[in-house]
Amino acid sequence: MERTLAKEARQKTGRRVRLCGWVHRLRDLGNLTFLMLRDRSGLIQVVLEGKDHPELRQETVVQVEGKVVASDKAPDGVEIQAAKVEVLSAVEYDYLPLAVNSGVIKEGLDTILNHRVLSLRNPLVHGIFLVQQEIVRAFREFFRNRGFTEIHTPKIVAEGAEGGAEMFPVKYFKRRAYLAQSPQFYKQMMVAAGYERVFEVGHAYRAELHNTKRHLNEYISLDVEMGFIQDEHDLMAIENEFLRYLFTVLPERCGEEFAKYGVELTDPGAIPELTVGEAQALLKKEYGKSLAGGNIDAEAEKLLGRYIKAKTGSDFLFLTAFPVAKRPVYAMPMADEPALTKSFDLLYKGLEITTGGQRIHSHRMLYEKMVAFGLNPEDFGFYLDTFKYGVPPHGGFAIGCERLTMQLLNLANIREASLFPRDMERVTP
């Protein structure tokens, strides 16, 4: 007999079915046992004759055969009246270290992450990664439909795109290499290679000495790079459009998960913009907060998020026109204000989820900029050389996938949005 999933049972009312899954909960009601069965699709109630089932414990993997019967009392309107239950895989634990089957997990984050296989069985936690899957899928769909090519660039690299200090060294045969901080150089090179428009879903590595709620040392970067742009506003426009698309498809594709988290997604519309200069003036005026140079710190991001929400109703805010000193060497300066760059960040609910901008495409300008930055152009050999062979005006951005997931679902810590997070203390499980 073909396997039936929990959520498919209702359509088979009156028929005999075979289900497989985990024992989510057991209740002994006199001469009956209620077994809540959990599979990848959800939960379903199974009624077993008799109360003597010593082979069954919570999380035992079982196969059940029985009849689908309508029942007002069952959570899904149907239950399985079972003739037969078979153990497919027994359990061997003394006790469960966390609550798989009772709503929000009360145990601390360390317990949740140490016992990741168990915490992911909790239906609330399970849903986070269904949402994440749909974010990534929507990202690919959107950019693919606009002529972008999906690429896979190396994560073992000879030098860094964002500066050498915060990279993880790798012993690569007889030499030292590093883990890529971002696909920056490679995605630009792929535009230059004639693909013009590219995107990548891949890991990025930051050896940052941060231990905060919003930092991971290995994260999923949703990268975009696009040739033949006018300026950074083309990039902001396409990111804005992507977010409107995302906020349309997510409720359709995982409405159940958003309902569980009490989140309602509404069209973000046209995202408001502030230059860094305007944002700093506003922070000073409204909150008495002074910031040096082009700095926008984490507290400033939160205040700006709150301010814009109150003023415009928007959860999003573009910050633009970062000073040259705050951006990498490849950031395109403004023609009329060369101390500023054609760059932007995107805040979502007061957290930066994107950095982007137009890049320099002239070999000469990039070379001179490197010298001005105190960098040795020879250290950037193949990247710099690219620009001798005709590179169109281009730019791009990257969205932090876990940050976006976290903010969408209002999670308290970014580690909750990573299956097996890596931070300063954690390389297991």
Add this chain to the structure above:
Amino acid sequence: MERTLAKEARQKTGRRVRLCGWVHRLRDLGNLTFLMLRDRSGLIQVVLEGKDHPELRQETVVQVEGKVVASDKAPDGVEIQAAKVEVLSAVEYDYLPLAVNSGVIKEGLDTILNHRVLSLRNPLVHGIFLVQQEIVRAFREFFRNRGFTEIHTPKIVAEGAEGGAEMFPVKYFKRRAYLAQSPQFYKQMMVAAGYERVFEVGHAYRAELHNTKRHLNEYISLDVEMGFIQDEHDLMAIENEFLRYLFTVLPERCGEEFAKYGVELTDPGAIPELTVGEAQALLKKEYGKSLAGGNIDAEAEKLLGRYIKAKTGSDFLFLTAFPVAKRPVYAMPMADEPALTKSFDLLYKGLEITTGGQRIHSHRMLYEKMVAFGLNPEDFGFYLDTFKYGVPPHGGFAIGCERLTMQLLNLANIREASLFPRDMERVTP
């Protein structure tokens, strides 16, 4: 004016258009100049008045405005009669190190890889990665439509799944970690975590001291893991079905690329199978080739591929029933022949492109197997612990994406199927 792509021009015959791209070729014909323009969609001929265009060289990035005119002599049946050509980005090279615009690149592989941005501009090379994109897309579509969840597992790990010798060490803050050889442990854990069916498209790292035409040290692994299976034949069946799907959609989605490579894809049908024992007997009988234990070396793979092609017409061959000693500790032994495992490889045109099999799901059996293998179960803490909490019968496989790409297009070297390959000698570009 909106930009028109080269391949869209034909539909705009008689209209004025704006095109952007690279100067692919320049021909001076007396008082006219023929400019072949290349953009991400292909090539189109542009006719410029006069022969004096010193600003134009091969690979200069230009914008052209002109009228689309039907022309029997133009490769695409239309050409652009241009009023205006504008340089968007100049070139600064002395000479081009390889042939972008004259069919197959004659220069050696090292030149091709050293100047990757240029070699990727060659239309033949360009197509390889359009095909690769479609392989990855079809893989996701197929498994997603069968209830698989896409996952992203860590590549920085504390220990290896396939044995410790061939891993790249990473300096991870104050400790040593490694780059993951495969998502093996994590994809199994995700089945156990209740997702049941998962897939991943991600990098895998092998510090193998191989310098061959078929090895990369960083490659894209198309991973699948599936719970509630009967045995390894469920896995072989779904991989077979995937390949039939792939061979249906690839010609539809990149027929032009396959035509350029002279490759015709036909339904692989039901893939033939041989046990390792049968394959060895056959190699001995047909080719006088003796192999120790359960060994099938690269030459044997080629001979078997040739043999099966001649006998059955199939480019594919499943090898099954590998001995325990040839498989990792987690391979499920056969119940009736415990010296053999429920495992398989898949050969395509005489090259292994997949390894897979059923895994052990009993904590006790896995523990005892580790001891029998001379491994310390304590070294596998979180992985081994998983099996205490109820893990369904499961298994999976992985397809090497570059190997599949290489074999599909009959490329001579796997490095041609990687945008920026990593091998023992190469970490740049």
